[in-house]
Amino acid sequence: MEAAQPDTVIAPSLLAADFARLAEAGARVADDVDWLHVDVMDNHFVPNLTIGPPVVKSLKAATDVPLDCHLMIEDPERWAVGYAELGAYNVTFHAEASADPVTLAKRLRAAGAKAGLAIDRDTPVEEYLDLLPEFDTLLIMTIKAGFGGQSFIPEMLEKVRTARNHARGGHLELRIEVDGGIADDTIAAAAEAGADSFVAGTAVFGADDPAEACRRLRALAEAAR
Structure with missing residues (x-):
């Protein structure tokens, strides 16, 4: 039986490690x-190049912490399932890169794996709201x-509010995760907007004591929620 997940998920991004x-x-x-957040970038969908399946396989063997794989890649239909097969707990792909998000x-x-849908900065969330019951x-x-x-970017929290209000209509178990600039001075606003899962990179691995930062x-998030 899968262990129950907490109300608030902290997922430090290994990109900053x-x-x-x-x-x-x-x-x-x-x-x-x-969770441990694993940023997979392919130098095509985004202009950065990071890690791929071999590193995820090694991480899975080295830790019991669930891996939250965020695929910033082209053609996720080709590659995403491979991360699930490696044992990733959650595999998130970008709506902008997928031809058929529901099937994937x-x-x-x-x-x-759990299935996640990512929405980039310039993408409206509204056109994907009806797909959310297909995602975790x-x-x-x-x-x-x-x-x-x-x-x-605080303006992005309007998307969080929109999605959370929509989820309250019947998809209460949906995790809403925020990624980018999450730190001591921003996490409360994200939690108040309706996020319950938080990716933090520099705020964790740039700290003298990463565990204390987490x-x-x-x-801060629990106090705000």
């Missing part, structure tokens, strides 16, 4: 997080996808 020590970075925060979500679930997670970018360390972010 030392790539030579990813497993070690994950271990440093393992007791204080719910069903394939991910059949392969044993909606990831709303609060920056432009592609690089870490960008500043949080505990602090959780406390």
